[in-house]
Amino acid sequence: MNQLALATDADISIRHLSFLETGRAHPSRAMVERLSAVLDVPLADRNVLLLAAGYAPLYGERDLAAPELDHVRRALQFILRQQEPYPALVIDSVWNVVMRNTAADRIFRPFRGPTNLSRAHAGNALHSTFHPDGLRRFIVNWEEFAGSLIQAIHRDAATSDAVARRRDERLAYPGVPRRAGECPSCARALRRC
Numbered sequence: 001m002n003q004l005a006l007a008t009d010a011d012i013s014i015r016h017l018s019f020l021e022t023g024r025a026h027p028s029r030a031m032v033e034r035l036s037a038v039l040d041v042p043l044a045d046r047n048v049l050l051l052a053a054g055y056a057p058l059y060g061e062r063d064l065a066a067p068e069l070d071h072v073r074r075a076l077q078f079i080l081r082q083q084e085p086y087p088a089l090v091i092d093s094v095w096n097v098v099m100r101n102t103a104a105d106r107i108f109r110p111f112r113g114p115t116n117l118s119r120a121h122a123g124n125a126l127h128s129t130f131h132p133d134g135l136r137r138f139i140v141n142w143e144e145f146a147g148s149l150i151q152a153i154h155r156d157a158a159t160s161d162a163v164a165r166r167r168d169e170r171l172a173y174p175g176v177p178r179r180a181g182e183c184p185s186c187a188r189a190l191r192r193c
Helices: 003-010 014-022 029-038 043-052 067-082 102-111 125-130 142-157 161-171 184-192
Strands: 089-091 097-100
Touching: 003 014, 003 029, 029 043, 067 097, 125 142, 125 161, 142 161
Parallel strands: none
Antiparallel strands: 089 097
16 A cells, blocks of 8 residues: 555545654554554554554453453354354464354364374364365365465465464475465466456
8 A cells, every 4th residue: 555545544644644654753542543444454463553653552362262252252153153054164363263153063074084183283274274184185276275365364474473473384384385376376367367
């Protein structure tokens, strides 16, 4: 996003944005929040920006099992039930599966046969998908699928060190393209554009 687009979307002058970028002006807490919202920065990463600007973090991070998040768990369970008979998963910020509906259990159960997947990583959607003994051996269009998923992972990794570490671990598996353009089907699609 260029300065003009960001300034327009944030409803501030391009001159003020330029001053913020070069350090000639110090952003207020509200400005950090406004720019974070326009850039769709995840809440945990907004805390990092607030700290860098000299402000206290605003967003707490709690486990989904925390008692104060009971209403959120109930809402997610309702949404998962409404997706039946289609599989649905709830994943956290580092791609761990935290909830699933019964259709997801039914559909993925046959693919959990004897594998070399470690128990420590079995609940991680990236690991279960990219590992050579994981779901990828059942995905007919693996290269195309991996290419589009890698694009999403790179976007997430740009704002999260934890996702970046997971990404790097998964890209080390044999046969996984490092970028979407490295997979043959993605390269063909890019040439057509």
